Amino acid sequence: MRHLIDFGDLSRAEWDTLYQRCSDIIDHPADFLDVCRGRVMASLFYEPSTRTNFSFQTAMLRVGGTVFGFADPRSSSVAKGETLKDTIKMVSGYADVVVMRNPMEGAAKAASLYSDVPVINAGDGGHMHPTQTTADLTTITRLRGTVDGLSIGLCGDLKYGRTVHSLIKALAKFKDIKFFLIAPRELAIPEYMRAFMRQNGMWFTEVTGLESVIPQLDVLYMTRIQRERFVDPLEYERNKGIYVLTRRKLERARKDMLVMHPLPRVDEIAIDVDDDPRAVYFEQARYGMYARMALLADLANQPRLRPEPVEIGKEPLCRNPRCITQSEHYLPPLVKDNSGVACCAYCDSALD
Numbered sequence: 442m443r444h445l446i447d448f449g450d451l452s453r454a455e456w457d458t459l460y461q462r463c464s465d466i467i468d469h470p471a472d473f474l475d476v477c478r479g480r481v482m483a484s485l486f487y488e489p490s491t492r493t494n495f496s497f498q499t500a501m502l503r504v505g506g507t508v509f510g511f512a513d514p515r516s517s518s519v520a521k522g523e524t525l526k527d528t529i530k531m532v533s534g535y536a537d538v539v540v541m542r543n544p545m546e547g548a549a550k551a552a553s554l555y556s557d558v559p560v561i562n563a564g565d566g567g568h569m570h571p572t573q574t575t576a577d578l579t580t581i582t583r584l585r586g587t588v589d590g591l592s593i594g595l596c597g598d599l600k601y602g603r604t605v606h607s608l609i610k611a612l613a614k615f616k617d618i619k620f621f622l623i624a625p626r627e628l629a630i631p632e633y634m635r636a637f638m639r640q641n642g643m644w645f646t647e648v649t650g651l652e653s654v655i656p657q658l659d660v661l662y663m664t665r666i667q668r669e670r671f672v673d674p675l676e677y678e679r680n681k682g683i684y685v686l687t688r689r690k691l692e693r694a695r696k697d698m699l700v701m702h703p704l705p706r707v708d709e710i711a712i713d714v715d716d717d718p719r720a721v722y723f724e725q726a727r728y729g730m731y732a733r734m735a736l737l738a739d740l741a742n743q744p745r746l747r748p749e750p751v752e753i754g755k756e757p758l759c760r761n762p763r764c765i766t767q768s769e770h771y772l773p774p775l776v777k778d779n780s781g782v783a784c785c786a787y788c789d790s791a792l793d
């Protein structure tokens with residue numbers, strides 16, 4: 442693996458190796474204090490973040506490396522109109538690994554085309570968030586022993602919830618997973634994800650009610666309604682507060698069910714759930730730091746490689762208004778095949 446843009450970039454064997462390293466770090470952190478000594482991580486956050494930004498920074502510090510970057514693009518040359526390409530070319534000259542979060546879908550893929558060092562996608566709009574998935578899989582594996590064979594409920598904003606999309610991508614690499622996709626119709630999973638699940642023969646059902654399926658679940662993964670992604674504020678108003686997990690609802694759940702959440706939580710998990718032993722979301726955030734330590738130990742130590750020159754684009758092929766090709770017009774027009782449908786290789790939207 443050179444970059445981590447989408448969890449699909451990682452084979453099952455690569456994940457197993459990464460998880461093994463992550464588990465070793467959790468059990469023997471002192472053995473890893475120097476694995477990134479002398480390495481520098483660039484942290485480019487064009488969008489708010491607490492956990493992902495801090496956990497990447499602390500991860501790098503705990504393996505002996507150092508960090509620079511911005512958490513607010515207004516404090517960088519982005520505010521002067523610099524292109525993503527120029528920022529990345531320059532930053533990848535200073536750093537050994539680039540961690541980037543951006544509100545546009547496909548932004549990390551775009552960055553990887555111009556970077557001399559590995560790029561890690563720390564969230565690209567409502568599209569993907571693969572390092573959250575490394576936290577999620579580590580949590581499930583450490584606490585349940587295995588991921589295979591589990592019934593997993595994904596609840597909330599499945600349309601814009603990038604953590605859910607990455608988790609589904611990852612779980613295609615495991616056996617006999619059952620998905621209960623719990624969302625209002627307006628916030629159902631995007632079609633490209635549905636096509637992905639069908640193509641990979643994954644078992645899934647889409648429902649609107651949480652209470653009826655809760656007794657069947659091994660993992661309940663709650664998500665926030667992604668307010669900042671809504672074009673129509675009324676759509677947000679209609680859907681906010683739609684799911685709230687309470688202690689009373691948990692009474693019907695299995696005694697060993699895990700309640701997970703990528704955080705931040707708004708109101709979808711009542712505070713009185715925090716003391717239930719099944720609530721593992723704060724542990725999940727800590728596992729995320731260890732998973733990022735394991736990832737950086739690999740990617741921050743790779744040799745610099747000048748990328749192949751790419752075609753200069755003219756007009757965006759993709760019509761998705763949230764796609765990075767809409768704002769960075771020089772990007773090459775890249776197409777990929779998703780289950781026989783021609784899709785934008787940056788944001789996965791079907792091209793018509």
Ligand code: NCD
Nearest residue numbers: 492493564570665703704705
């Ligand atoms: C998530 C994200 O940024 O997508 N947060 C995180 O990285 N832990 C979830 C969210 O913002 O709802």
